[in-house]
Amino acid sequence: MxxxxxxxxxxxxxxxxxxxxxxxxxxxxxxxxxxxxxxxxxxxxxxxxxxxxxxxxxxxxxxxxGRELLAGDIRFEIDNREATQEERAFLDTLGTVSVNSGLRSMARLPDGSNQALVELKSVDDAYPLYGKVETTPPAETVQALVGSRDGGFGAVAAPLLLDRLGLKTGDVLMLGKARLVISAALDREPDAVSDGFGFAPRLMISREALAASGLVQTGSLVEHTYKIRLRPGESAAEARRLAEEKFPAAGWSIRTSSNAAPAxxxxxxxxxxxxxxxxxxxxxxxxxxxxxxxxxxxxxxxxxxxxxxxxxxxxxxxxxxxxxxxxxxxxxxxxxxxxxxxxxxxxxxxxxxxxxxxxxxxxxxxxxxxxxxxxxxxxxxxxxxxxxxxxxxxxxxxxxxxxxxxxxxxxxxxxxxxxxxxxxxxxxxxxxxxxDRRISTIFLAAVAGSFVVLRLVAFGVAWLARRSPAIASTPLRLAIGNIHRPGALTPSVVLSLGLGLTLLVTIALIDGNLRRQLTGSLAERAPNFFFVDIQGSEVEGFRTLLSEALPEGKIIEVPMLRGRIIAFNGVDVASLNVPPAGQWVLRGDRGITYAKNLPENSTLAEGSWWPADYSGEPLVSFSEQEGRELGLKIGDTVTVNVLGRNITAKIANFRTVEWESLSINFVMVFSPNTFAGAPHAWLATIIDPTATAPQEAEALRRITNAYPTITSVRVKDALDIVNQLVAQLATAIRAAASVALAASVLVLAGALAAGNRARIHDAVILKTLGATRQTLIRAFSYEYAILGASTAIFALAAGGVAAWFVVSQIMELPSTFLPDVALTTLLVALVMTVGIGLIGTWRVLGQKAGPVLREP
Structure with a gap:
C-alpha cells in the first residue's frame, strides 16, 4: 500500500x-x-x-x-357431496377424523312467527380434535350440548341469534324438519377463523340433527370438512401429497395447520x-x-x-x-x-x-x-x-x-x-x-407526482402573487408580498399540507362512495332476497307462493352447481403464477350455472354465444375482467371439478358482468349440454323496489314455513353487515391516514418556526414604521388563508382523481364527487394554516424593537 x-x-x-x-x-x-x-x-x-x-x-x-385454528393437523373440504367409501377409508388411515358439515339455512320459531338466517355447523363426537368450544353454561364436551333431547336435539347458538329471535337456554327452535332445544350460548369455537367469515350467526348441531332436518338434498350447497389429527410420525405434507396422488379428481380442498387461514x-x-x-x-x-x-x-x-x-x-x-x-x-x-x-x-x-x-x-x-x-x-x-x-x-x-x-x-x-x-x-x-408490487409502484409514483405538482402549485401561487395588481388594503398587500418574496413559506406550507390533505380527501371520498353505494343506489337496485337450495320439485310451488306474497316483484331463477377450477389448458392452477387481482376466482369453489341464452344482466364482449340447441363439446362463457386477469383467451380450456368429476370446457366467449348490481352473476356460464343429467338445485332472486318491510317479512315467513329447507337471504341485512365492516376498515384507515396528517401538521409547524427569524425582523421594522399589531395579524391571516386555500384546491383535485381511480377502475363502482368532503377539507386546511400560523407568529408580534434592531 x-x-x-x-x-x-x-x-x-x-x-x-x-x-x-x-x-x-x-x-x-x-x-x-x-x-x-x-x-x-x-x-x-x-x-x-x-x-x-x-x-x-x-x-x-x-x-x-394452526392446529387449534384448524381443529386438526390437516383439513379436507368437499363441497356438495360427502367423501366416497374409498376416500373415507384413506382418510381413516391418516389418523383420527372429525367430520363437520356447514351450510346456510333458515331457523324459525315453532309457531312460524319469526325466523333468521344462520350459519349452520354440524359436528360429530370427535369434534374438536384440538382446542375447546367455550359456551355459557360451560360443558365438558360439545356432544353433551348437541346430543339428543326429549322430542328433539340439542343446539348451541351464538348470542346474536338468541337476541334476534328472543330465545334463551331451554327454548325450542325449528331447523328444516328438525326440532332443536337451545342448550347453551356459543362464546367461542376454535376453528371459527379457518372456517371463514359468515353473514349470519352460528348455530351448532349434531350430525344426527342435520340428517333429521332434511336440509341436505341433491344440489344443496353444503361444505363437508374432514379434519384429521394425524398419527404420531405422520407428516401433513406427506398426507397431502398422497391424497393428491391417489385421488386427483376428488376435487377436495386440502389445508394444513401451517396454513390454517390463508384468506x-x-x-x-x-x-x-x-x-x-x-x-x-x-x-x-x-x-x-x-x-x-x-x-x-x-x-x-x-x-x-x-x-x-x-x-x-x-x-x-x-x-x-x-x-x-x-x-x-x-x-x-x-x-x-x-x-x-x-x-x-x-x-x-x-x-x-x-x-x-x-x-x-x-x-x-x-x-x-x-x-x-x-x-x-x-x-x-x-x-x-x-x-x-x-x-x-x-x-x-x-x-x-x-x-x-x-x-x-x-x-x-x-x-x-x-x-x-x-x-x-x-x-x-x-x-x-x-x-402487491404493482399497487406499491402506482402509489409511490403518485406520491412522487404529487411532490412535483405541489412544487408547481407553490411556484404558481408565488408567480400569481408577484404579478397581482396593486391593492389598496395594506394587510392584504403585505400578505401577497410575503407569499412571493425570497425565503417565503409558500413551498414549505404547500408541500407539508398537500400530501396529508390529499390522502385524507382520497380516503374520505372512497369511504363516502362505498357507503353511498351500500346504503343508496346499490341498495335500491339490489334484489330483495336471494333464495338458495331450491329443489327442482319445489320450483313451481315456490314461484307461485312468492308471486302471491310480492305480486309486483320480478322473479329470476337459474340452476346452480358448485365447482372448483383445477386447470387452465391442462395446467394445474396451483403451479400458475396468478396475479393477486385474479386469485379470488381460484380460491375455493365457485358457483356455476348453465344457460341457453345470454344472461340479461351481461353483455357479450368477445366471441359468440352458442345456439339454444347446442350439443357439441362443452363450452363456457367466462367473465371478461376475471378472464383477462387470469391471462385467458378465446379457445383456451378450463377444467372444473363438479361433484367429484373433472369437466373440461372450451372458452367460447367473454361476458361483461355487472357485479355491482348484486343480481345473479357467475364467473362461468356453461352450455346446457355440459351438465346434462347432473343433480343440482336452483337459485332465485326477487326484485321489488316497492315492497315494504312488513311485506318482505310476510313473504319470508310464508316461504320459510312452506319450504323450511330453502335458505332465504335478505340482501339489505347482508348489506348492513358489509356496511359495518366497511365502517370498521374505514376507521382503521382513517386512523392511519391521520398519522400522515399529523406529520403534515408537524412539518407545517416546523416550516413556520424556521421562518420566525425573518418574521421577527420584518415585524419589528414594520412596527417601527407605524404598523399596528392588528395590521400584522390581518396580514399574516390573509397569507395563511391564501396558502391554505391553494393547498386545499390541490388536495381536492388530486384526491378526487385518486378516489375516482380506486372506486371506478379498481372497485368498478360509480364514482361521485362529494361536496361535503370538499367543504370539510377546505375548512381543515384553513383552520390548520391560519390557526397554526397565528399561534406560531404570536410570539413574533410581541418582540421588542431594540434587541432585534441591535443585532448585527
Missing amino acids: SAAAVSGRAGFGRQLAVALRFALREMRGGLKGFYIFLACIALGTAAIAGVNSLSQSITGAIEGQ LTANVTRFSQFLTLVGLTALIVGGVGVANAVRAYIDSKRAVIATFKCLGAPASVVLMIYLIQILAIALIGIAIGLVLGAIIPYAAAQFLAGTLPVPEGFSLYPGALGLAALFGITTALAFAILPLGRARRIPATALFREQGLDGFRLPPWRYLTAAVLLLVLLCGLAIFTAY
Whole structure:
C-alpha cells in the first residue's frame, strides 16, 4: 500500500475524530431546533414498525395456533357431496377424523312467527380434535350440548341469534324438519377463523340433527370438512401429497395447520401493505420537515460554520460535523419510533382478542422493526443531504454577512446523486417488501407526482402573487408580498399540507362512495332476497307462493352447481403464477350455472354465444375482467371439478358482468349440454323496489314455513353487515391516514418556526414604521388563508382523481364527487394554516424593537 494511501486514510481518520469531537460538543446544548425533526422521524417509523409488527403478530399467531385454528393437523373440504367409501377409508388411515358439515339455512320459531338466517355447523363426537368450544353454561364436551333431547336435539347458538329471535337456554327452535332445544350460548369455537367469515350467526348441531332436518338434498350447497389429527410420525405434507396422488379428481380442498387461514392471512397482509404505504407517506411528508429542520439548523450555525472555515477547517470536516449530529438525532427519533411501534401490537391485541388470533403477552418482531429503522434512516439521509450540500458551497464571507442558504446554486452533483440514490433505495424497499408490487409502484409514483405538482402549485401561487395588481388594503398587500418574496413559506406550507390533505380527501371520498353505494343506489337496485337450495320439485310451488306474497316483484331463477377450477389448458392452477387481482376466482369453489341464452344482466364482449340447441363439446362463457386477469383467451380450456368429476370446457366467449348490481352473476356460464343429467338445485332472486318491510317479512315467513329447507337471504341485512365492516376498515384507515396528517401538521409547524427569524425582523421594522399589531395579524391571516386555500384546491383535485381511480377502475363502482368532503377539507386546511400560523407568529408580534434592531 502506498504511503499516500496510508496518509490519506490517517488524514480521514483524524478528520472524522475532530468532526466527532466538535459534533458532540455542539450537541451538549440540547436538541433545540430538532424537535420537529425528531417527531417526524419517530412518527413515520412508529407507523411502519407498528403496522408490520401487528401484521406479523397476527400471521405468526395463525401459524403458531394452526392446529387449534384448524381443529386438526390437516383439513379436507368437499363441497356438495360427502367423501366416497374409498376416500373415507384413506382418510381413516391418516389418523383420527372429525367430520363437520356447514351450510346456510333458515331457523324459525315453532309457531312460524319469526325466523333468521344462520350459519349452520354440524359436528360429530370427535369434534374438536384440538382446542375447546367455550359456551355459557360451560360443558365438558360439545356432544353433551348437541346430543339428543326429549322430542328433539340439542343446539348451541351464538348470542346474536338468541337476541334476534328472543330465545334463551331451554327454548325450542325449528331447523328444516328438525326440532332443536337451545342448550347453551356459543362464546367461542376454535376453528371459527379457518372456517371463514359468515353473514349470519352460528348455530351448532349434531350430525344426527342435520340428517333429521332434511336440509341436505341433491344440489344443496353444503361444505363437508374432514379434519384429521394425524398419527404420531405422520407428516401433513406427506398426507397431502398422497391424497393428491391417489385421488386427483376428488376435487377436495386440502389445508394444513401451517396454513390454517390463508384468506385471513392474505387479507391481513394486504391491509398491512396499505397501512405501511400510508406510514411511508407520513415518513416522506416528515422528510420535508427533516429538510426544513436541517436547513434552519444550518442557517442558525452560519457564524460557527464561517469561523470553522476561516480557521482552515476543510469543507469536508464541517460537513461531517453536522452530518454526525443529524445521524445521531435521526437515530434518537428512530429509537423512539421503534419503541412506540413495538408497543402497538401489544396494545392492539387487547382490542382484537376474541376477533382475530393474536399472541398472548408482549413480543418483539425484529424483522418489522429493522425494516422500519431502515426506512427511517434512509428517509432522514435522503432529505438532509441536500441542505448540507448547499451549505458546503457557501463561502465564509457570505456567512459573516448573515446570508442564509437562499440564493445559492444547487449543491454539488455528488450530493444530488446521493439524494437520488437514497430516494431510489427508499422506493425500492417499499416495492420489494410489498405484497402487491404493482399497487406499491402506482402509489409511490403518485406520491412522487404529487411532490412535483405541489412544487408547481407553490411556484404558481408565488408567480400569481408577484404579478397581482396593486391593492389598496395594506394587510392584504403585505400578505401577497410575503407569499412571493425570497425565503417565503409558500413551498414549505404547500408541500407539508398537500400530501396529508390529499390522502385524507382520497380516503374520505372512497369511504363516502362505498357507503353511498351500500346504503343508496346499490341498495335500491339490489334484489330483495336471494333464495338458495331450491329443489327442482319445489320450483313451481315456490314461484307461485312468492308471486302471491310480492305480486309486483320480478322473479329470476337459474340452476346452480358448485365447482372448483383445477386447470387452465391442462395446467394445474396451483403451479400458475396468478396475479393477486385474479386469485379470488381460484380460491375455493365457485358457483356455476348453465344457460341457453345470454344472461340479461351481461353483455357479450368477445366471441359468440352458442345456439339454444347446442350439443357439441362443452363450452363456457367466462367473465371478461376475471378472464383477462387470469391471462385467458378465446379457445383456451378450463377444467372444473363438479361433484367429484373433472369437466373440461372450451372458452367460447367473454361476458361483461355487472357485479355491482348484486343480481345473479357467475364467473362461468356453461352450455346446457355440459351438465346434462347432473343433480343440482336452483337459485332465485326477487326484485321489488316497492315492497315494504312488513311485506318482505310476510313473504319470508310464508316461504320459510312452506319450504323450511330453502335458505332465504335478505340482501339489505347482508348489506348492513358489509356496511359495518366497511365502517370498521374505514376507521382503521382513517386512523392511519391521520398519522400522515399529523406529520403534515408537524412539518407545517416546523416550516413556520424556521421562518420566525425573518418574521421577527420584518415585524419589528414594520412596527417601527407605524404598523399596528392588528395590521400584522390581518396580514399574516390573509397569507395563511391564501396558502391554505391553494393547498386545499390541490388536495381536492388530486384526491378526487385518486378516489375516482380506486372506486371506478379498481372497485368498478360509480364514482361521485362529494361536496361535503370538499367543504370539510377546505375548512381543515384553513383552520390548520391560519390557526397554526397565528399561534406560531404570536410570539413574533410581541418582540421588542431594540434587541432585534441591535443585532448585527
